[in-house]
Amino acid sequence: xxxxxxxxxxxxxxxxxxxxxxxxxxxxxxxxxxxxxxxxxxxxxxxxxxxxxxxxxxxxxxxxxxxxx
Amino acid sequence: xxxxxxxxxxxxxxxxxxxxxxxxxxxxxxxxxxxxxxxxxxxxxxxxxxxxxxxxxxxxxxxxxxxxx
DNA sequence: TAAATATGTAAAATGCACTTGACATGAAAT
DNA sequence: ATTTCATGTCAAGTGCATTTTACATATTTA
Numbered sequence: 802x803x804x805x806x807x808x809x810x811x812x813x814x815x816x817x818x819x820x821x822x823x824x825x826x827x828x829x830x831x832x833x834x835x836x837x838x839x840x841x842x843x844x845x846x847x848x849x850x851x852x853x854x855x856x857x858x859x860x861x862x863x864x865x866x867x868x869x870x
Numbered sequence: 871x872x873x874x875x876x877x878x879x880x881x882x883x884x885x886x887x888x889x890x891x892x893x894x895x896x897x898x899x900x901x902x903x904x905x906x907x908x909x910x911x912x913x914x915x916x917x918x919x920x921x922x923x924x925x926x927x928x929x930x931x932x933x934x935x936x937x938x939x
Numbered sequence: 940t941a942a943a944t945a946t947g948t949a950a951a952a953t954g955c956a957c958t959t960g961a962c963a964t965g966a967a968a969t
Numbered sequence: 970a971t972t973t974c975a976t977g978t979c980a981a982g983t984g985c986a987t988t989t990t991a992c993a994t995a996t997t998t999a
Binding site for chain 3: 895896898899901902907908909911914
């Protein structure tokens with residue numbers, strides 16, 4: 802699952818720390834989300850979308866994760 | 871956080887078991903989501919939205935959870 | 940060159956999303 | 970009356986999202 806978090810953050814010209822503070826999470830969380838270490842919770846995804854004034858589906862790209870074995 | 875899962879499921883006239891199978895989760899998961907026992911993960915939320923042909927924000931209502939202490 | 944800023948890594952701890960399996964209940968159908 | 974179907978409860982287990990703290994590195998700035 803790709804995300805546009807880093808892209809949006811840079812457009813808004815803020816640091817990881819600033820974004821973390823705004824969302825009330827740690828800087829580690831932002832780093833891990835941007836680097837694809839894990840996926841955000843639904844609530845955090847919503848907070849991020851709200852912060853950037855867009856929708857969850859705009860930021861989180863759920864492409865073809867149909868691993869149907 | 872309120873959700874429209876049960877509402878949508880009933881409109882679609884399917885059982886909890888059928889929805890669980892369609893989403894590839896257990897019936898327990900559907901029960902717990904409908905009864906507000908916990909919140910879906912981002913991926914599951916997306917699957918649910920896809921299944922009902924709508925968006926995450928249409929199904930999951932994030933109302934005023936600004937518990938700023 | 941040294942200090943500050945931004946990004947990253949590593950590791951241990953906590954809480955919760957989700958599973959599994961077993962059992963309970965009410966309604967509908969036979 | 971009893972089988973079936975839909976919904977629910979309970980409890981123990983696994984994995985992962987998030988935190989915390991501490992250290993590393995590159996770039997900018999004084």
